[in-house]
Amino acid sequence: xxxxxxxxxxxxxxxxxxxxxxxxxxxxxxxxxxxxxxxxxxxxxxxxxxxxxxxxxxxxxxxxxxxxxxxxxxxxxxxxxxxxxxxxxxxxxxxxxxxxxxxxxxxxxxxxxxxxxxxxxxxxxxxxxxxxxxxxxxxxxxxxxxxxxxxxxxxxxxxxxxxxxxxxxxxxxxxxxxxxxxxxxxxxxxxxxxxxxxxxxxxxxxxxxxxxxxxx
Ligand code: PRP
Numbered sequence: 001x002x003x004x005x006x007x008x009x010x011x012x013x014x015x016x017x018x019x020x021x022x023x024x025x026x027x028x029x030x031x032x033x034x035x036x037x038x039x040x041x042x043x044x045x046x047x048x049x050x051x052x053x054x055x056x057x058x059x060x061x062x063x064x065x066x067x068x069x070x071x072x073x074x075x076x077x078x079x080x081x082x083x084x085x086x087x088x089x090x091x092x093x094x095x096x097x098x099x100x101x102x103x104x105x106x107x108x109x110x111x112x113x114x115x116x117x118x119x120x121x122x123x124x125x126x127x128x129x130x131x132x133x134x135x136x137x138x139x140x141x142x143x144x145x146x147x148x149x150x151x152x153x154x155x156x157x158x159x160x161x162x163x164x165x166x167x168x169x170x171x172x173x174x175x176x177x178x179x180x181x182x183x184x185x186x187x188x189x190x191x192x193x194x195x196x197x198x199x200x201x202x203x204x205x206x207x208x209x210x211x212x213x214x215x216x
Contacts, residue, residue: 003041004047008057009069016183061081083189093182096158
């Protein structure tokens with residue numbers, strides 16, 4: 001039997017994903033140890049787990065290097081890859097927002113020449129160019145995006161907000177909400193045909209768990 005490979009987004013989502021797989025009966029205790037290994041194997045069910053950077057999960061799954069991925073909707077929208085989104089796992093809930101200093105709230109509605117810093121260039125372009133018809137400049141950053149308005153790199157940011165702590169501690173506020181986000185279970189299109197039975201078995205177990213926990 002071939003291994004089914006599951007790509008997990010390193011960090012917060014991977015931790016919750018591991019708990020989820022334990023609850024449906026997989027033995028992945030090794031993944032909870034502090035290790036720098038990138039591949040973990042469950043010999044009973046012939047599963048392989050690979051730990052990758054969140055933004056790379058859709059790439060692994062689209063190319064079939066992983067059959068399944070667990071990743072945030074934010075990454076899925078931004079990466080725009082060709083894959084099946086099978087389950088909204090509901091955890092990792094947060095929002096994609098436009099944030100900045102309170103003084104930008106009114107200006108944002110009328111100004112057309114401001115800069116937006118973000119890790120999510122596609123999301124920001126779609127929002128400002130297509131939904132708001134603005135011709136603003138978008139600056140790609142790779143992290144600590146909240147810093148940009150504080151040092152004059154941009155007027156506002158497009159980023160995810162979970163607890164709101166990072167914005168608050170940096171004197172920024174949510175100015176506009178773009179969309180709700182959460183973790184998703186995604187599947188490679190060919191794997192879905194070739195390994196339908198085994199993949200649907202995992203999907204069913206996860207859906208049953210969601211119902212049991214009142215999270216469906
Ligand atoms: C994310 C996001 C915000 C923060 C929001 O950053 O980009 O900075 O979390 O969370 P909060 O509302 O609970 O404060 P991440 O931790 O991924 O780090 P990054 O700055 O490297 O993107």
